[in-house]
Amino acid sequence: MKKRVSIKDIAEAAGVSTALVSYVLNNKEKEARVGKEIAIKIRDIAKQLNYQPNQLAKSLKSGKSYTIGLIVADISNPFFANIARTIEDEAKKNNYTVIFGSSDENAEKSKDLIDVLVNRQVDGFIIAPTENSQEQIKDLESRGIPLVLIDRYFPGISTNYVATDNFEASVDVVNHLVENGHKRVGLVTYDSDLINIKERQRGYEEALRKHGISVNPSMIAKIRFGNIEEDIPARINALLEGDKPVDSIFFATNTLALNGLKHINTLDYKVPQDLGIVCFDEGDAFDFFYSPLTHVYQPLFEVASKAVNVLIEQINDTQSPKKELIIASELIIRKSSGA
Amino acid sequence: MKKRVSIKDIAEAAGVSTALVSYVLNNKEKEARVGKEIAIKIRDIAKQLNYQPNQLAKSLKSGKSYTIGLIVADISNPFFANIARTIEDEAKKNNYTVIFGSSDENAEKSKDLIDVLVNRQVDGFIIAPTENSQEQIKDLESRGIPLVLIDRYFPGISTNYVATDNFEASVDVVNHLVENGHKRVGLVTYDSDLINIKERQRGYEEALRKHGISVNPSMIAKIRFGNIEEDIPARINALLEGDKPVDSIFFATNTLALNGLKHINTLDYKVPQDLGIVCFDEGDAFDFFYSPLTHVYQPLFEVASKAVNVLIEQINDTQSPKKELIIASELIIRKSSGA
DNA sequence: ATGAAAGCGCTAACAC
DNA sequence: GTGTTAGCGCTTTCAT
Numbered sequence: 001m002k003k004r005v006s007i008k009d010i011a012e013a014a015g016v017s018t019a020l021v022s023y024v025l026n027n028k029e030k031e032a033r034v035g036k037e038i039a040i041k042i043r044d045i046a047k048q049l050n051y052q053p054n055q056l057a058k059s060l061k062s063g064k065s066y067t068i069g070l071i072v073a074d075i076s077n078p079f080f081a082n083i084a085r086t087i088e089d090e091a092k093k094n095n096y097t098v099i100f101g102s103s104d105e106n107a108e109k110s111k112d113l114i115d116v117l118v119n120r121q122v123d124g125f126i127i128a129p130t131e132n133s134q135e136q137i138k139d140l141e142s143r144g145i146p147l148v149l150i151d152r153y154f155p156g157i158s159t160n161y162v163a164t165d166n167f168e169a170s171v172d173v174v175n176h177l178v179e180n181g182h183k184r185v186g187l188v189t190y191d192s193d194l195i196n197i198k199e200r201q202r203g204y205e206e207a208l209r210k211h212g213i214s215v216n217p218s219m220i221a222k223i224r225f226g227n228i229e230e231d232i233p234a235r236i237n238a239l240l241e242g243d244k245p246v247d248s249i250f251f252a253t254n255t256l257a258l259n260g261l262k263h264i265n266t267l268d269y270k271v272p273q274d275l276g277i278v279c280f281d282e283g284d285a286f287d288f289f290y291s292p293l294t295h296v297y298q299p300l301f302e303v304a305s306k307a308v309n310v311l312i313e314q315i316n317d318t319q320s321p322k323k324e325l326i327i328a329s330e331l332i333i334r335k336s337s338g339a
Numbered sequence: 340m341k342k343r344v345s346i347k348d349i350a351e352a353a354g355v356s357t358a359l360v361s362y363v364l365n366n367k368e369k370e371a372r373v374g375k376e377i378a379i380k381i382r383d384i385a386k387q388l389n390y391q392p393n394q395l396a397k398s399l400k401s402g403k404s405y406t407i408g409l410i411v412a413d414i415s416n417p418f419f420a421n422i423a424r425t426i427e428d429e430a431k432k433n434n435y436t437v438i439f440g441s442s443d444e445n446a447e448k449s450k451d452l453i454d455v456l457v458n459r460q461v462d463g464f465i466i467a468p469t470e471n472s473q474e475q476i477k478d479l480e481s482r483g484i485p486l487v488l489i490d491r492y493f494p495g496i497s498t499n500y501v502a503t504d505n506f507e508a509s510v511d512v513v514n515h516l517v518e519n520g521h522k523r524v525g526l527v528t529y530d531s532d533l534i535n536i537k538e539r540q541r542g543y544e545e546a547l548r549k550h551g552i553s554v555n556p557s558m559i560a561k562i563r564f565g566n567i568e569e570d571i572p573a574r575i576n577a578l579l580e581g582d583k584p585v586d587s588i589f590f591a592t593n594t595l596a597l598n599g600l601k602h603i604n605t606l607d608y609k610v611p612q613d614l615g616i617v618c619f620d621e622g623d624a625f626d627f628f629y630s631p632l633t634h635v636y637q638p639l640f641e642v643a644s645k646a647v648n649v650l651i652e653q654i655n656d657t658q659s660p661k662k663e664l665i666i667a668s669e670l671i672i673r674k675s676s677g678a
Numbered sequence: 679a680t681g682a683a684a685g686c687g688c689t690a691a692c693a694c
Numbered sequence: 695g696t697g698t699t700a701g702c703g704c705t706t707t708c709a710t
Contacts, residue, residue, distance in 0.1 A: 008704095016680075032706095034679070034680080052457055054460060054702090057703035060395045061706090065395065067438075067459075078417055084415065097440075100439060102428075118391055120395065121394065258623055261627070286627070287597075346687065347687075356697045357689090359695090362689090362690090367689095395688095398688095398702095402702075679710100681710085683707090684706090685704100687702105689700100692699085693697085694697080
């Protein structure tokens with residue numbers, strides 16, 4: 001790599017000190033009362049030499065990197081990729097750049113990523129926290145590093161977060177199914193302590209009870225994060241077999257629905273006649289499922305853009321009060337949940 | 340943000356100079372012949388104080404940021420999100436971190452992104468270049484900044500690149516369609532000068548000619564990047580209407596296929612009986628299309644991981660010869676292209 | 679109106 | 695074995 005031009009090169013070329021160059025190029029000529037002509041000359045030379053300021057040096061000096069660290073479960077998952085895109089755009093508007101990493105829902109990877117990004121002096125974090133990462137989050141908090149959690153959060157820890165109302169959304173789902181004549185609603189969810197997952201189950205159970213339907217553990221299929229391919233067929237078959245098979249399935253996430261429907265497609269069930277289906281989130285995939293899917297629409301754009309705004313607020317004023325934002329989701333009713 | 344602990348704090352606490360601390364924490368005690376006990380003491384204190392090296396300072400000093408700049412068209416597009424994920428993993432293996440940006444196929448945005456990332460002293464770039472960004476690429480080259488293009492490249496510019504063989508893949512597609520009895524193959528592609536797009540059309544045309552079928556411009560639908568929603572229905576209808584309607588459609592990209600199939604689904608055509616379909620790339624979406632899609636599988640993992648490896652090679656040795664890698668794709672034959 | 683110089687955190691050549 | 699110091703590129707205080 002060729003030698004880059006620095007402020008010093010410009011100063012020499014202009015026959016002035018580096019101080020003047022710095023003032024001019026940062027548009028502080030007024031405060032510093034730099035001579036009109038000198039200013040013009042400096043700008044000229046800077047342009048000629050194609051001067052590009054070294055952001056690293058600036059950051060080192062100022063203690064501010066204008067960088068946001070983004071940690072999601074998996075950047076290749078459309079759910080997070082969409083969030084990432086919005087965060088990127090929103091960050092750019094504020095002159096921030098985004099460094100990202102994927103945790104794979106793994107607390108150790110998450111810790112490593114946080115360390116790396118802290119070392120890189122990110123000004124703050126946006127994190128979709130993994131299970132068992134409470135200590136990492138607490139640690140960031142105690143070090144006073146600005147932080148916003150998204151999608152999930154930890155009720156016991158005081159942090160900024162932006163998430164959707166998973167409980168209410170799930171209540172809506174079950175209400176809708178029951179009102180459409182489904183009495184035996186199965187839930188396919190993850191075996192996880194993440195609050196978003198737990199809230200979805202809580203909403204499901206609460207709504208059933210409200211309808212006088214007792215919650216039956218055998219109607220809840222818990223899939224292990226790393227074992228989707230293996231668990232899905234087995235657990236769904238279990239829901240559909242036995243003496244009291246489910247008449248509808250509520251998929252707690254996008255990925256579960258995708259895999260679940262692929263499996264159901266191999267079976268002899270017609271949706272919604274034989275089996276009602278509702279799921280969380282959308283997906284291009286679902287546009288081609290023969291029976292358009294009733295689903296929970298989470299306003300990801302809003303989640304992501306608010307997360308950035310809250311974070312930048314915190315960065316600019318560490319004292320600013322913690323924001324805990326819960327955004328409503330919307331139940332989009334299509335054919336798959338019909339009677 | 341609380342004051343972070345620096346090498347100086349450790350030095351003071353240990354009653355030694357910063358030099359020793361630096362040596363020890365970088366495992367250079369041998370070369371520097373640091374005392375055994377002092378070394379242990381330094382490490383102890385570092386751990387106690389939870390010392391985290393300031394990567395910015397290191398980079399400023401060393402001129403190496405261990406950061407890769409990644410510019411894709413849109414990180415929320417699964418095609419690029421997948422590439423990004425592989426790049427992230429491969430980079431991490433080599434102790435690199437990734438900063439990304441989305442160009443939206445827009446040369447101006449691309450230029451801005453490059454500037455920002457250059458200022459941040461990325462050690463090198465991986466770029467899926469937009470149309471009309473030749474000058475930007477040349478500029479990076481002339482400044483000696485390591486660079487690998489992916490997915491597309493510019494034949495006139497000598498750069499590293501990793502792409503797939505779009506020409507051959509398209510030839511395979513058309514051969515396959517014609518051999519399955521499709522004589523009037525339509526092409527739905529972008530109105531673009533990007534080499535990957537052009538090569539796909541060239542392959543399509545060449546293969547038709549080889550079969551003695553003359554290329555008819557009216558059978559090629561060119562969609563404008565920003566106008567997919569609008570162009571797709573109109574242009575596809577045009578292909579299907581008239582006195583010489585197509586009997587099959589070759590979609591040149593994922594996104595085009597997704598939108599195209601949605602439209603076709605609203606029409607009265609049965610795939611493959613009434614209309615053969617082949618497309619580039621996969622998608623969860625296609626798993627639910629009633630007629631499983633014959634498609635071109637591009638080995639994205641290979642493209643992305645090779646890109647990282649080539650880039651790191653270049654970073655480590657700017658003199659190392661330019662690598663131009665073309666990887667073969669594979670035609671996956673399913674039902675949608677049947678007779 | 680301009681320049682000298684300290685210092686952000688770190689490394690490494692050099693001196694002792 | 696260990697410490698001193700210059701310097702990476704930049705900002706900013708303080709002299710002049």
